[in-house]
Amino acid sequence: MTRTRLAMVLCLALGVCLPAFARAQDKDPAQTVISVCTRCHTPARICKNLGVKDQDAWDATVSHMIRNGAKLDAADKPGLVSWLASRKPGDKPVCN
Template sequence: MKKVVPVIILPLLLIVFTFGISAVSGADSNLVSSKCSGCHSLKRICRELGKKDLAGWTQNVKRMVEMGADLNAAEIAEVSKTLSNAKPEGSSFCN
């Protein structure tokens, strides 16, 4: 039984790490698209992907809220998480 667990879990972890960044959920992508593109293009956001960590994106998104973006606390967290995990070549809102 102990040998079976790694055989099952290791391939699953590989799938998650391989596709996790590019497989941003449609809901997350829609939230980024709908909330962020009201003030600027998604190209601007996509140019910044991979340059900021979660703390950097959270600070950036909160600054956008101070400037008028309409996001609640849960949306700030979700958008920040999505952007911190996204890569330009794998994000549906950058294609």
């Protein structure tokens, strides 16, 4: 058995690969904003930038927040950035 195949079998046998992949695919970006971003920022602060920042600006913002300690999995960042960039001012659930 090749090393790659052995590693894959062990990974699957331990149930590590698939659950981690499923978690990354199933994350709701809105819930991520509520659970991660609002640890330090009010929803109003986040809301005022919806519809203002584009994809690149949100990417820079999220990268900055991660460097400052935001607990966000790297696999969740692209979906979160896309979701934030696609929101309009006043969009729920971030804006009340």
